[in-house]
Amino acid sequence: MPPIYAIGDIHGQKEMLDHALALITADGGDDAQIVFLGDYVDRGPDSRGVIETLMAGQSAGKPWTCLLGNHDRFLARFFREGRQHDPRxxxxxxxxxxxxxxxxxxxxxxxxxxxxxxxxxxxxxxxxxxxxxxxxxxxxxxxxxxxxxxxxENHIAFIESLPLWHETEQLLFVHAGLRPHISLPHQDPDDLIWIREGFLETGHNFGQLVVHGHTALDHPQHFGNRVDLDGGAGYGRPLVPAVFEGRHCWTLTETGRVPLLP
Structure with missing residues (x-):
């Protein structure tokens, strides 16, 4: 199986996104398969540019999968309904x-x-x-x-079309996480883009390695049953892409791959 790449929460950081994409291209070529974990907008200076980049990549036929994040839904709901709050x-x-x-x-x-x-x-x-x-x-x-x-309007339609998860035989990509002991089709959609309590502290074996963002850290971390790729780009920290071969994970740097271990 070819490697699969992932990028955590971007939060309007268009320059960081461009740099992360360049690192992926250097490692895997122009047609690398990438999963984006959601939260493309808010906090950073160029949410519009981030959305345009993702839409252009998909329109060009790149094998990019973009998942829905809670901040993306905020924008769509404000546009459609004027909604300014979320109970979560x-x-x-x-x-x-x-x-x-x-x-x-x-x-x-x-x-x-x-x-x-x-x-x-x-x-x-x-x-x-x-x-x-x-x-x-x-x-x-x-x-x-x-x-x-x-x-x-087409930016909002793009957000509204985004899936909540993407899976391979060994990996499950989702924005926030999921509840243990509940099958994927029966998960609460709100949990998939919002959950922390009940997911972050569990050592549950989900079968697949869960790859997620949403909970900002200082740097991506591997927790054994899950990998959190939100390194805090929304707060000005670097946007660090990762590559997976099976369940093995590396972060990408200017000097190449760095193993990300539990």
Whole structure:
């Protein structure tokens, strides 16, 4: 079987994505099979550019599989419904809060603004009061309308088409993880893009090696039954691609492969 490559959470870091793709090309050629683990948008400066890169690669016939991440769904839901919250965000933060990164994503599409929120107690949903843009103060509804006019419909359709997992005989790729003892078709879709508790601490043998992102670390790590490839690019740390041959894993660097061991 040829090697399969994977890239964790990109979070709008287009330059880091380009560098990761160059490392993969150097190791596996132009037609390397790549699985992207979701969270293409938010926090970084060029979410639009990341989406365009992924769409262009697939349109060119590259064997790229792009999975859905929770931040990608945030963007799609804001565009379709104006939804600013998800109940899985325990802090209640608004997607437009810079900590979650929606404001940076909209800026990459040309909708620049400073968000003003109502005072919030921890756990309460954070409510947007208004936005300050170059033309002045606008209401939340006006901001939603501006986003719907600026974000490309085909970018949203791309996000809405993304699968929740990809599997080979020995590997299972998913954005966040999954619950032990539940078959893949019966997993809660929300868990597949949000789960931490119940997954990160388990030593359960899932049969396949689970390759995921979502939980940011300082560097990708191998935990025996799973590999977490979210090295924190959304917080400015490097985006480190990996390559798998069977269950064996290496990260890719400028000087070649580095074994990633449990």
């Amino acid at each position: 965000v325990k802090s209640g933060l608004n997607w437009l809060n810079p900590r979650l990164g929606g404001v940076q994503t909209l800026a990459s599409y040309g909708v620049h603004g400073e968000m003003h929120f109502a005072e919030q107690e921890f756990g309460e949903t954070e409510e947007l009061l208004h936005s300050e843009i170059a033309a002045g103060r606008i209401t939340p509804d006006a901001l939603i309308a501006a986003a719907q006019a600026a974000v490309h």
